[in-house]
Amino acid sequence: MKLYGFMLSPFVQRVLIAGRIKGNDIPVEPPPGGLSSGQFAAISPMRRIPVLEEADGWRVSESGAIVAYLDETLPGPPLLPADPRERALARQLTSIADTEIGAGLRHLMVFHVFGSCTDVSRRDYGRDQLARGLDALQRIGVGRWLWAAGALPSVADAVLIPLLALAELLEAHFDSGPILQGRPAIEDYWRRARISELGARTVAEMAPLVPMIMGRRSAAG
Ligand SMILES: N[C@@H](CCC(=O)N[C@@H](CS)C(=O)NCC(=O)O)C(=O)O
Structure with a gap:
């Protein structure tokens, strides 16, 4: 495969x-x-x-x-928690991550990283949408458990880790304002997730690519 x-x-x-x-x-x-x-x-x-x-x-x-x-x-641990309420939480987080956080980040990526859109209203809409999604994760209290939806990694972590890694990269490279800071539940979750084996590998794979794309863009004029 x-x-x-x-x-x-x-x-x-x-x-x-x-x-x-x-x-x-x-x-x-x-x-x-x-x-x-x-x-x-x-x-x-x-x-x-x-x-x-x-x-x-x-x-x-x-x-x-x-x-x-x-x-x-595939054999191996299931990607959804065994407990129906944790399973519901994993699906709830996945849905918010896709419809708000991922969608908001997409607007920011096309504006900041790919440069395929120069419309600041799209950037601002993306920021607001991202903020609404992150506020929801904060209200859910995502950092309350070891992993996003319970004691074991699940599909919710597979969805959230790359999105938070991308948000952190935007925060580091662009004037997109504080994204992750100021939301203690998310900070708690992300502090643990980004040094876990899964999180550290994702961050290491994604982090060099934003400066690389920006370098290619400025070389192309
Ligand atoms: N709903 C899709 C979204 C995938 C997606 O948006 N992929 C982006 C890259 S992050 C892409 O292929 N963009 C190319 C395009 O839209 O032309 C999924 O869950 O796989």
């Missing part, structure tokens, strides 16, 4: 973390032909990464579908 994608994508990283929780290291390759190619459109209906490909050529896109497939097919 292999994954098509780029390591800066929080959706790619979520699949990698899910695989690692289950004891598998999934190899990553760039999308064939590039994201906007016809070749890739034949592989990924929305032309988005990640796409998982099995050895027999079977493929599936959308990180949520891929993570669920990994959980159902």
Whole structure:
């Protein structure tokens, strides 16, 4: 099995973390032909990464579908907690992370990192959306448990770790204002998660890529 994608994508990283929780290291390759190619459109209906490909050529896109497939097919610890209330919490966190935090970060990424949008209202909307999502995590009290939804790592950690790593990178590299600071529950969670084996590896894989992309952009003029 292999994954098509780029390591800066929080959706790619979520699949990698899910695989690692289950004891598998999934190899990553760039999308064939590039994201906007016809070749890739034949592989990924929305032309988005990640796409998982099995050895027999079977493929599936959308990180949520891929993570669920990994959980159902790979041996190793389950990606959802056994307790129904913790399971509900994992799904609640995943949903808020996708609809608010991930969506907000996407606006900030296109403005700050990829430079494909110069509309400051999009940046400001992204900041607000991100802040609303983080405020919700704070209210839920995400740092109350060892991992996001209980005593063991779950899909909620696979989703949150790359998003918080990306938020931290934006905080470090751009004038995006304090993102993670001032929310004690999130600070508690992130302090533990980012030095865990899963978190440290994700941060190490993502951190060099923002300065690299910025360097390429300024070299291109
Ligand atoms: N809902 C998708 C979102 C994936 C996604 O947004 N991937 C981004 C990279 S982080 C992408 O492929 N963007 C390319 C594009 O939209 O053209 C998932 O969960 O896999």
